[in-house]
Every structure is written in structure tokens, then in C-alpha cells.
Amino acid sequence: MRHFVGTAAAAAIALIAGTAVNAAQQQDFSKVEVKTTDLGHSTYMLEGAGGNVTVAVGSNGVIMVDSEFAPMHDKLKAAIAAVTKQPVRYLINTHYHGDHTGGNAAFGNEGVVIVAQRNIKNRLANPSPGANGQTPAAAPPAAIPTSLYTDKMTVAVAGPSAQLVHIANAHTDGDSFVYFPEANVMAVGDTGGPNRYPNMDVRGGGSIDGLIAGTQAYLDMANDRTKFVPGHGPLATKADFQAYHDMLVKIRASVAKLKTEGKTEDQAVAPGLCDAEIVRVRLEQRTGRRG
Numbered sequence: 001m002r003h004f005v006g007t008a009a010a011a012a013i014a015l016i017a018g019t020a021v022n023a024a025q026q027q028d029f030s031k032v033e034v035k036t037t038d039l040g041h042s043t044y045m046l047e048g049a050g051g052n053v054t055v056a057v058g059s060n061g062v063i064m065v066d067s068e069f070a071p072m073h074d075k076l077k078a079a080i081a082a083v084t085k086q087p088v089r090y091l092i093n094t095h096y097h098g099d100h101t102g103g104n105a106a107f108g109n110e111g112v113v114i115v116a117q118r119n120i121k122n123r124l125a126n127p128s129p130g131a132n133g134q135t136p137a138a139a140p141p142a143a144i145p146t147s148l149y150t151d152k153m154t155v156a157v158a159g160p161s162a163q164l165v166h167i168a169n170a171h172t173d174g175d176s177f178v179y180f181p182e183a184n185v186m187a188v189g190d191t192g193g194p195n196r197y198p199n200m201d202v203r204g205g206g207s208i209d210g211l212i213a214g215t216q217a218y219l220d221m222a223n224d225r226t227k228f229v230p231g232h233g234p235l236a237t238k239a240d241f242q243a244y245h246d247m248l249v250k251i252r253a254s255v256a257k258l259k260t261e262g263k264t265e266d267q268a269v270a271p272g273l274c275d276a277e278i279v280r281v282r283l284e285q286r287t288g289r290r291g
């Protein structure tokens, strides 16, 4: 089953990765406006180009989660400056993808400490070949996280703290979710989101089992008032993520059943054979659309 899901997901990621690169190349970042949403307790969600950013402001510095594409650096800094005079002290990467780590080098050059699960370091410094056989360029030294952890870590400034928890082999092999207890905000990177289908970077160590275990882990830490910042898309609730988790479980079971019946991947996604949900997933993967 893993292989079955992995094959479809690998194709999806190849397309998605290509889409992200193309988007970065084609997008006119000068026209992007950063939207800031106040989450309470001096914590904010920033939406620009690339993955969503979470910012927690303390009296002596700022903790930031993810850094969008590289050209967004100045706009992100301006959005942060609009809510505080304090400098960014820590930049946490939820995973290695370029739409979440593109700004690393610029922030790193400013002395910001980049924090990540240790597998990200190697993914950025020694990239694996993509589905097209080409190996992406290594990230510059300033973009490489310097504060690494394995399973759990807490990062704090005066005021807010950020609890980092590693999810093994979910969206990638270096995922972190980040919980801000004071504000009751959960930043989950690309492990999920409302109205999103599973997104597993199999070449980057992702898997459906890890995705399900990971979503369960942060649901267990959350409550009905927790504000969820997904990697892409709007702010969400625990109920949204419970529904997402349940969809993952359902899809895994559906695919496992078809696999047991000896269906090939193409047969399994043929309309009418499996539930429509899987067909939609596959079609979205083939067209490279993000859910």
C-alpha cells in the first residue's frame, strides 16, 4: 500500500515541485501584498507568496515560522515591523521546501538563528535528484539551519515560546509542527489544511502513515479554541483538522482495499471503481494543482 500511495504521491510532488518553481520564476513578487491576521497574544499569521508564516512577538525579539520565497524577505520584514520594533531572533523551518525556506539566506545573513529538525540540514545542503533526474542547487550556507533538534525542542523569547515537535516521515522526513501555548496557535506546515488532499513528498521521506500519525499528534495537543495555521490556505480550527485526519484514514483504507484486490494504480483511480475522493486526488496530482 505504501508503494501504491507513494507512486501516486511521487508523481504529484514532481508536478507540485515544478509548479512551485515555475510559480516562483513567473510570479511578479513586487505586486504581492502581505496580509497580516492578528491571532491574539502578540501572535500573527502572514500570508504572501509561498507558505504561510507565523510570527510571535516578545519584548526582546520575534520568533518566526517559515520564510516564503526569497524575494518576499523585505515584504515580510516590513509586515513584522508594522507590529513590532523588535528584531527577528529565530526562524523555524517546518520543512525544507523552497516556498517555506526561500527566505532563509536573507534572514540568516542578518544574524537570525535558523531552527529546524535535523533532517532539513541535509535536504538543503545536499539536495536529492528530483523526479526529472536533475539535482537542485544546494542552498547557500546562510540558509542552512544552525540550531537543530531531533524529536522535540522549545524556542523562547521574553514572552512567547514555541514548542517544536518532529513528525516522522509525514509530508517530508524533516517536518515540525510548532505550538505557541500562550496564544494557543498551532503552525503545521504542509502536513495538512482544510480542503487539502494528502501531500506527501515521497522522495523527501514523506508517507501516508506518518501524515496520519502526525495529524493525530497535534490534534491531541489542541483544543476547540486552538487556531491552526496551515502551510497554505486560510486559518483553520481543530474541527477542520479532525475532518482532514479522518479523510486521510479513509483514503488509506480505500487504497489498501484496492491494493489487496490486486488493482493496479491506474485501475484503482478509474472513475467508478473507487470512491470519487481518490479520483479527485489523483486528478489534482496529475494536474499539479495544490489542494
Ligand SMILES: [Zn+2]
Pocket: 095, 097, 171, 190
Ligand atoms: Zn511542502
